Amino acid sequence: MIIFNYLLVCLIFGTTFLAIKVGADAHTPPFFSAGLRFTVAGIILFLWMVWRKKASLALLFRKEVLLTGIGLTFGTFSALYWAEQYVSSGIAAVLSATGPMMILIMQTFVMRLKATALSIFGCILGFAGIVLLLLPSLTVTANKVWVFGCIAILIGEIFYSSGALYSKQVIQRFPQTSPIALNAAQMIMGGLLLLILSSFTEQVDIKGMLTTKVIGPLLYLIVIGSMVGHSLFYWLVAKTNPVFPSTWLYVSPLxxxxxxxxxxxxxxxxxxxxxxxxxxxxxxxxxLDSLKQLFHRRKTV
Known part of the structure; x- marks a missing residue:
């Protein structure tokens, strides 16, 4: 069951990038689309956790949730949704996979944690890959907007990395609160911020959005991407360890x-x-080092 659900998570998260791209090509306002997705999904999940008495409404008024929402949802997906107007879904997925690498860089240079030689080599190799990916278009004027889109995704991953590191502290501060409830609350905060950004930067034509090319991907992202995908992800965290489910980032880009x-x-x-x-x-x-350590711990428990 664990392997089946893991493969399902990889498939779901791998398809969300294309769903975002389909919506972008249908000229859906990116910030509004992202905001609606996470606000609706977050509210449904959060109310479900409140009904199960695993969360309280007071959680929504905590600054920790707001800061997590800025990193994990607002900063990450405002960049991703905007960029997918110009970047293919596959390239967006690959660039998004740099998140764990950026977490390592932040831990090394900001948090002053010691990195292994293999980890440093991995960061250098990943940077070389980004250069290989972007280099062909750097000299082509028509593709400069594509390069800006790629850079935007990488900036979004900096937000994601910051939010992921901070969310670990938040989970420790709220040990009695379900991680699913914390995730739902931060999605609400991030989604609302995206809607606020949309109100200042976009003109939303609701009637124009009532098409299958817009509604279909949006419903898929809300139900399958955010609700089912994230719920399965946290189920895997509970059944295995925090790192194993995160390896979807290595499979989903392909x-x-x-x-x-x-x-x-x-x-x-x-x-x-x-x-x-x-x-x-x-x-x-x-x-690789952290993966080996956690899998070894799992075997010895």
Missing amino acids: IALAIGMLFYGEKITWLMAAGVLTIIGGTICAN
Whole structure:
């Protein structure tokens, strides 16, 4: 059951990038779409946790939840949704996979934690992969907006990394609160911030959004991506350890690339493919030591 649910998480998270891309190509306002997705999904999950008496409404008024929402949802997905107007879903998934590598860099240079030689090599390899991925388009004027989109995703991953590190402290501060409730609360906060951003920067045509190309992906992202995917993810955390479920980041980019090429006609060059494999390889190397340690602990328990 654990392996089946893990593969299901990889498949779900791998397809969400294409769902975002389909909505973007249908000219859905990116910030409004992201805000609606996370606000609705967060409210449904949070009310369910309140009904099960595993969370209280007071949680929504905590600054810790707001700060987590800024990192994990607002900063990450405002950048991702905006960028997918110009970047393919497969490349967006690959660049998003740099999150664990950025967490390692922050732990090393900001939190002053010692990094192993393999981890440092992984970071260098991942950076080389990013250069390989972006280099072909740096000299092409028509593709500069594509490069800006890629850079935006990387900036979003800095927000994600900060939020992920901070969320570990938040979980420790609220030991009696379910992690699912904490995640739902931060999705609400991040989603509301996205809607506020949308109100200042976008013109939303509700009637124009009432099409299958807009409603379909949005419902998929709310129900399957945010509610089912995240619930399965936290179930895996409870049944295994915090790191094993996170390895979806190494599998889902390949799924996203394959789905994008097969069903959406997205193209990738040989040089870009080399960059993709280098980024994934660097991310695995950067986190291999922690993966080995946690799997060893799991076996000895």
